[in-house]
Amino acid sequence: MNASTHAPVAVVTGAARGIGLAIARWFLAHGHRVALIDVDAPRLDAAAGLLATDHSERVLALHCDVSLPAQVQDAAEKVRERFGRTDALVNNAGVAIFEPISGTSFEDWRRVMATNLDGPFLCAQAFLPLLRASGAGSIVNIASISGLRASTLRVAYGTSKAALIHLTKQQAVELASFGIRSNAIAPGPVETAMAKQVHTAEIRADYHASVPLARYGLEEEIAAAVGFLAGSAASYITGQVLAVDGGFDAAGVGLP
Ligand code: NAD
DSSP, X not given: OOGGGXXXXXEEESTTSHHHHHHHHHHHHTTOEEEEEESOHHHHHHHXXXXXXXXXXXXXXXXXXXXXXXXXXXXXXXXXXXXXXXXXXXEXXXXXXXXXXXXXXXXXXXXXXXXXXXXXXXXXXXXXHHHHHHSSOEEEEEOOGGGTSOOTTBHHHHHHHHHHHHHHHHHHHHHGGGTOEEEEXXXXXXXXXXXXXXXXXXXXXXXXXXXXXXXXXOHHHHHHHHHHHHSGGGTTOOSXXXXXXXXXXXXXXXXX
16 A cells, blocks of 8 residues: 555645645645645646646646535545545635725625635535544635735725635634634735736835835745644644734734
8 A cells, every 4th residue: 555545635725826836835745645726727737747746646636616616515525535534625715806995896896705705615614524534634724914904905805815714713613623723824925926916016015115024925935834734733723813924914004
């Protein structure tokens, strides 16, 4: 029997690029089997192909829109068939728009809520039996400093991330009796494709002025914090939000 058959299992949503891909890499480097979930099939296949060159039997790529219940159920079923359990569920898939209340269409509001809030709810529900099967399951939700105070990206994104932080606390309390912990990471600005898309020159200048460490975070710095919260070093930590933000929230100044 292959030694990796007993390796812990991490499920990472939004894993085709950016922070999610860095999280998948972190788990692979630390001996996990990893299911990568993403709605972007070509990019997911490319990412999984790259990771599989070193870890083929430990990588599972699943095309799935986390906002669609049937697709999420199907992904959970495929993880059950291949790996049999889930030790860490990382709800990282997210979308961002930069729109104030006056300019936000209902369609855009729903699109942001569907991925950023419905997705983590649906994934937690679908993977619950597999998290229970692990005996020490852990959920890590990727929120944002935009969920801790009014968001520079405005109403839809900020509200979705604040609600995700509440979902994290709700899960911590409701799932504790199953031995499942639930925590959130609140990243500050991280230089990813998403940041390039929605961070205007003005937002960038504001962040450089408002982040005490005076730089954007690295994808790997978020991944390391996820690894900590998901693992046994954090076995008595649940219902918490860890800001990984260069001191932005502590400083309490600046944006939006
Ligand atoms: P990104 O856009 O680079 O990657 C997001 C990934 O999620 C993409 O691969 C995309 O295809 C996937 N995705 C989007 N909608 C999906 C859906 N419905 N189902 C499945 N997959 C879907 O973004 P990123 O910057 O790496 O951000 C990752 C997470 O971190 C997001 O939740 C984001 O809100 C959060 N975050 C990012 C920053 C930042 O500055 N980059 C800051 C705070 C929080």
